[in-house]
Amino acid sequence: MPELNPTIPTGSLVLVTGVTGYVASQVAKQFLERGYKVRGTVRDPKRASWLVDDVFKSYAASGDFEFATVPDLATPSAFDQAVKGVAAICHVASIVNFDPEPNNVIPQTVAGAVSIMEAALTEPSVKEFVYTSSIVAATIPAPGNVTRVDRSTWNDQAVQLAWSAAADDPKHGSVVYQASKVEAEKAIWRFVEEKKPHFSVNSVCPSSIMGEPLDRSHIGSPAAWIKQLYDRNVAFLSRAPALFAVDVKDVARLHLAAVLDRGVRNERLQAWSHPCNWNDILAILRQLYPQHEFVEDLRGMTQLEITTDQTLSEALLRRWGSQDGWTPLKQTVQENMDPILGWESTV
Ligand SMILES: NC(=O)c1ccc[n+]([C@@H]2O[C@H](COP(=O)([O-])OP(=O)(O)OC[C@H]3O[C@@H](n4cnc5c(N)ncnc54)[C@H](OP(=O)(O)O)[C@@H]3O)[C@@H](O)[C@H]2O)c1
Secondary structure (H helix, E strand, C coil): CCCCCCCCCCCCEEEECCCCCHHHHHHHHHHHHCCCEEEEEECCCCCCHHHHHHHCHHHHHCCCEEEEECCCCCCCCCCCCCCCCCCEEEECCCCCCCCCCHHHCHHHHHHHHHHHHHHHHCCCCCCEEEEECCHHHCCCCCCCCCCEECCCCCCHHHHHHHHHCCCCCCCHHHHHHHHHHHHHHHHHHHHHHHHCCCCEEEEEEECEEECCCCCHHHHHCHHHHHHHHHCCCCCCHHHCCCEEEEEHHHHHHHHHHHHHCCCCCCCEEEECCEEECHHHHHHHHHHHCCCCCCCCCCCCCCCCCCEECCHHHHHHHHHHCCCCCCCCHHHHHHHHHHHHHHHHHCC
């Protein structure tokens, strides 16, 4: 493998916000496995004990993994202490409760993004900053949308809808979430433009994330979608007739690459991976678990027509991972299901 000459040396401290989360715990794992130290922000250390008692036990024992408590990302100066002495920041935490009331989600998500940037600005040790955005910050991943997404594409429609449509419709929570990702990522780039920070900034924009959950608590997150399909619980899934599925470890590796690669600056790294729908995933499940009884194929499934250039993301996965591009969907499905089935069998 060629010499990679990372932006920050191994042993440097990396801040990962919302480290209890499905994605952030995998981001932390990537850095720890590469020889970096990780400080993870948590809302409640008690609910995060699985990280230090189990998944990152040896790293916690050696002092390579530690917590910083940040009870609410929207509190002014929430991250001021957490950023002390860190060389890089991955701001992964976001309000993902799909509350349909925009006033409960959008201003807070933006405030969190700006406040961690402001904290970083006062900390000379910070060299790299990565914001976890989403495909939905750029466009609505829905059938009939033929947008070609590039560096300057924004899902402004979601912002307008979030504030104008009925907040008493539970389905509105998805639009509000989309708008929060648009507004927070825009706030990040506005900050870069206006404040010209001493650190470099990138965003990672994943589609629907699937793959290995590190803890049972992730069964309540998107890590549960494939399990819902397995359980014949398809009412929610049927609302998305097509998607792009990306592996959680690929998303985590792109965070690592965005921090460590000297050639990546001011990028919005799209991470969409496989165009598919729930029937494609059902077909994989039937192969993997032939004894299990599955639902018939879902009606109305189709393919998305939005497109983007993922050449840089794919090159980074090759450079900073041991794989040739995206993880195959079959592997993602299996790595998503096997731990969940294992936990179920020990209940
Ligand atoms: N999963 C996907 O398919 C997907 C796709 C595109 C982008 N993303 C983005 O990926 C990131 C992680 O999502 P995820 O799927 O890993 O969700 P997750 O498992 O629910 O993790 C969310 C994290 O954010 C923390 N958090 C939520 N509200 C907070 C608040 N008010 N103050 C402080 N921390 C708060 C949570 O803390 P607790 O553990 O205490 O609840 C948790 O650690 C988010 O930025 C999301 O927008 C996800």
